[in-house]
Amino acid sequence: MSMFEAILSTRSVPTGIGLGLRARFIDRVARGAADGVPTFVELCPENYMHRGGRSPARLEEVAQRFPVICHGLMMSLGSTDPFEDAYFAQLRAFLDRYDPPWHSDHLCWSGLHGAVLHDLLPVPFTSAVARRVASRVVEARDRLERPMAVENISWYAELGASQLDEVEFLVEILERADCGLLLDVNNVFVNAQNHGFDPLAWLERIPLERVVQLHVAGHESWEEDLIIDTHGATVRDEVYELMAWVIERTGPRPVLLERDSNIPPLPELLDEIRRLDGVYQQALSRWEADRSGGSADVRTAKAVGHA
């Protein structure tokens, strides 16, 4: 049984294409402007936790309309700082209210010695760090009493001498912590471009049975040899293809469209969700055909059918 199926056996899990909830359009989503398009919304608890005013009621309205998945930013799983009790108490209260099937955060550090840097910073790819991160994932799961998933990040510099490559590092954490993987295929693409590897070869080494969710997003070039995961552009065809490659092997999963900067009007984002859904449904058809004994060739079919 895959990690996803194990969670599915005890909790309700949305699948299909979801929308990352952002302040820019939350009012419109709360009033129904996105109804019928995304199958779920993903929200960052830190944007809403410990916050009063309009925010709680507006979020309730959104949660009435869509299943909610939560994806955190500030757990700092790669840090050596002890977890903050107050942060975890607030996070747990928030998650208990919206009851997402799991909670996820990034394989990175965001703060050191109490200073919080509010970004996804890379960790050294060593066994010692993998063991530490895994133990923190377990601690987080115990504190939240909820399944945990970790997300692979975009990294722009290898931090010190690596003992492991990224996949070995990731797999060690997944296995030690027995947690899910939030597979960000845009991050895979960005890293492949920046560090010169084949993204499909990377994906082939990942234990897909641990994939509980996918992220897709756009990115931007900063320099000739550096692209940055800004979530500030439309999703590229290559990233659609990676998403489809995974879905035709895993079956239904929640797939989130992330957009954090240069956010277009909501109707444009919804159009992008529809395009993503077209690719997702094609991939799902290939997965279903493969399951029912269809041609093995379906897996090699070109995934991208959008404009």
Place this chain on the structure above:
Amino acid sequence: MPEANPARGPEPVVVERPTSALAAVIRRRDAPTAMREDLEGWLAAQGVEGEDLQAMLAVGAERLLVYRKLVHNRLRSTTREFLERTVARLGTERFARDFEGFMEDRASHTPYLRDVPTEFLEWVLPRWAEDPEVPRYLPDLARHEVCDYEVRNHFSAQAHEDDAPTGLPLALDRPLRFHGAARLMHYEHAVHRLSTAKDDRTEAEAEPTHLLVYRDDRHRARYLALTPFAAALLQALVVDRMAVQPALLAAAQALGEPLDDDKLASAAELLADLAERGACLGAEPETA
């Protein structure tokens, strides 16, 4: 050697030197210049050595500095969003310099990005107060801008109880309950009268200013200008949590004036007005 970190737990937790070096890349004001001049020397000074040093030298200064740019851009743009008029008047170069100082000396300590502007102000306001290049009214304007956000988004863990009308009429021997979002602000300049246009450069008049900032039923921040007596009374009621009668006496005493009928009448009018606005929620119930 790794750097010891006094973390909890039976085994010592160590911070990898490359990790603490990256933190220094992001926080140290002199990092860009020093790294570009002598990356090896700079990394060695951060304790990076051996294979780690060689790996980070291969990465190069510019790629490591990408992280500094990402972090500073994010935090500066968030802070600028909250302090739009203050930063426009201060100038973006000066703001960037101040922000670098904040990152080096203190940095953020909150998991909530929205609280970074408040942290920045806590650090920078004493410095601005002593700097003749910074307009005298600017610290007041900065506090005024951030106050708006804080009042709109104030969180109360027990909002249904803490921010609900008590249903009890005013009693002289009881404190009053005010909505948790309400703030009493004291400025030396009338910054609340400045235009909200970002490109306006009118200087605020030097004028002692007292405002009650509260949240209305549509979650907007509203401002009520207070007379010196009203400000002293609300200081005693909202901040010092005094009962009404001693608060009235304390307010009059603070102004060095008698508590006459005019003051009593104006106090009654003020408290009735605040109740109508939803800022004053009634007398505090007696605790068991």
